[in-house]
Amino acid sequence: MSLITTLARMEAVAAGRAAPGATVLHRHLSDRPMAFVPLTTAGEAGAPLGALVGTDRSAPRLLVVPQPRDRDLRSAFLAELAEVLLPYIDAYADGVELEERKETDPESGKKVPVQVELCADAPQLLVPSTAGVSFVRLLGRSMRFRRTAEQDPETPHPAPPRVPLLGRWLTHYGERSRVPGSSLLLPMTGLLSRHWTTGQSGAEDQHLGALLGWIDPPEGLTGAEAALRAEVERDGDGLLVCPPAGPATDPAFDNKRLAPAMGRYDRSRSEAAAAAEAGAPGRLRGARRDVAASEEEIRALVESQVRPTWDALWRGVDLLRALPPGGHVADRWKRDRWSYTAHRDRIRAGEPPQPKRDDAVTAAQKLATRETAQAQLDAQEALDDPLVMAARRLAGEAFAGEVAAVEMAYSEGRRPMPRPLVTVRTDDQPHLTERTKVYRALADGRSQPGECVERRPEGIVVRLTGGMGRGKVPDEGSVPEPGDRVCWTLFEHAPRGGPDLPDPERTPWTHGGPPVVPGGDGGVPGDGGVPAPSGAAGPAAPVPAVPAAPGGRPVVLDTGPDTATAEDFL
Known part of the structure; x- marks a missing residue:
């Protein structure tokens, strides 16, 4: 924490409301963002319970999973989520502008100017907190590898048609959110705490209601009082007046309201199944009415938990739009547009989903990109904002x-x-x-x-x-x-990254190396089979002959794990 941030926290406590942490808006805020307020089931990592999603604050779409342990109901939830998000994401794919870039000519090896497409704008996703960003990443990871019936007719549990595609987009947005200064996927708590400094800790700032209580307290209350009320005030039934939707639920709500409602839903479904099996039409109709009533009860309960957070998110949008944009925000948003355009092109080219784990070169490139982006963001925010520059001067x-x-x-x-x-x-x-x-x-x-x-x-x-x-x-x-x-x-205004990394096929063997095919042209020059050292515990494994590739270069073969030697034991 910088000295000026400490001073701002002290001023916030003394004044009873948050102190400005910036004089300009340091992130791009879309004119039509997609708000996504998810809710998950307690004790079930990644099991969605419901969500409010949409671009219209007055008409959000409510998605509910009445029984999160039911695989079919979760798939229906994901399919409905894809129906909402994918048209919004695709709406920006065809509006393009031409940009001139220099690329290497494969024949001459020289840099030549070429015109490429750049999407004129990009979709933006807003979530309440950083935990919502983590949930978006988790959804993307769980969806992008699922197989549909069209892709694999024999798959045991086929996914709805567009669910894997949404998983790829959510994975891309989750990865892009790790790049400092990116605005494709933004948590509202992170946005507000960047531009206002409260009198509470950073962990407490993750509660959107408490954070807004400090920034814009109600009449007659201080920021600390408004934040405390948002965190702990409960109604006559013991339920929070301002549920956090973090995206975990409140335990009191789970025990007193949600669990009994789900129990009634499960019993009504069991009765409907038994009536259908017994062939009793009148009993089946009554059981189906009970199922619909139980489902509607759960929908009302979920909406009661996410609607306050939905309203708080849009209230934060209004506060942020009152700030003028920073001078370098458009440049960083342009890099986000390039990222969106590149992923659009990969999907249209039919490339496979993102891998579970990055190879050595890709991981190093991502790390270098994020380090460079962080240095650029620090410099640009200081140049755009005299309040941020004051912190650098104090340092x-x-x-x-x-x-x-x-x-x-x-x-x-x-x-x-x-x-x-x-x-x-x-x-x-x-x-x-x-x-x-x-x-x-x-x-x-x-x-x-x-x-x-x-x-x-x-x-x-x-x-x-x-x-x-x-x-x-x-x-x-x-x-x-x-x-x-x-x-x-004393810092550069446009810091650049380090040297370029090698292509994946030229990765050194010390960092995983390229995939080696026995008998093919691969391996490391000068590296061959190495016999086991003397004193090995147990018989030494035979050393296979090293075939020669074209040009006399040996090929490294995978001989399995090294044998244990006396030097391996203390």
Whole structure:
């Protein structure tokens, strides 16, 4: 936790309401997001109980599983969820714009410009909390590998037709949510806690009702009182007035309302089955009426638990839309659009679902992508928001002040280039040493580099090293003038990732290696069979002959696990 966040929490406690944590909106918020408020069964990981879903806050669609232990009812729930989500996701697939990118020509090996499609917009999914994001990932993992009757007529429990496709999309959204700054799948608690600082802990901020109580408390209540009421207030029957839908249910609701209702539903179904088997039409009609009544009772109970969270989610959307968007939000949303477009193309090309586990190269690429995205997000939020930049200044990662003097200087060499010395008067205490690289944002959005020369009583002296054009005279506006306010950062404004990783087929054997086919051209140059060391416990396994591939390169064969040796035991 940064110093400024600690100060903001103290101010929130003193003022009785949340303090601003940002002055702009740091995530993209769609004009028509899809809200998804799931509810799961206690003790059944991934067993859905119900959900409210839709893009219209006044007319959500209620999905209910009357008996989550019934496989057929869960499949019907997933099929109904696919009916709602897939048309919304597909609605953005055909609206495209052309973008020019440079790709490698396979014949010449040179970079050539090509025009590719980029979806003009992308669907956005909003859930109440980070636990809802985890549930979306779990749904995707459980759905994308299921087989339909069309794919495999002999599958014992075929999935409804479009369920595996929805699983692939939910998996993609769940993976994309791990990329810092992504806005395809957003938890409302994470959005609100990023832009407001409450007087409670981060774990308590995961309760959407309590978080909104701090941000926008009712008349006559402080934030702490409103949050406490949202967390613990119960009605005359002992049920929470503000159910969390987290997506787990409240134990009191499970014991007092849900379990008896499900018991009546199960008994009515058993009676209907017995009446059908006995061939009693009148008894069957009565049993079916009991089944419908029990199901309707469960639907009403589920709606009573998810409707408060549904309303709270849209209330959070209204609060966020009052903030102006940050300057770099559109760039990050464009990367989300590229991600959505790429997954659309993979599905249309008939590629298989995402694997259960990533190979070494894919896992390393994802990690590198997320690390780079995190560095870029930290830099961009600071550049967009003076409140975030204030935290970086307090941490010694930036400094701001007034230009006291500018001294023109030039580099040494055959072609001297302008290297002005700018003295900045500041009260900040950045972590600077001689020749520390610093950066400032120019009016056109470019980053101008510089380096620290020395600290003087009148201020910090910075030598400009770029961003002034290629002539002997700096471009107009590229050198600050005395009296200007400037802000220098010790972090790059557009950090880049590391070197490219090898293709999966060129992965070193130390990281899994490419799939090796006996007798084929594979393996690691110079690596062959290695006999067991002397002193082995037990007979040494015979060393197979190493066949030679074209070019004289040996092929590594999988000889199974190494035999145990004396060195393996202490």
